[in-house]
Amino acid sequence: MKEYKVVTPKLGLRNRVQNFEDILNQYAREGWTVKSIAVNWTSVVFERDKN
DSSP states (O other): OEEEEEEOOOOOSSSHHHHHHHHHHHHHHTTOEEEEEOGGGSOEEEEEEOO
């Protein structure tokens, strides 16, 4: 069974790309994989196997 998480990243005005990369890496360390990224990075859907 899979579980999903929808995140609306708060990136700020400076270092947007770096902040976005940090968010993706943070969730990857927790076992999440990116399922979808909305236009303009407004939301990200993550997926992982439920324990």
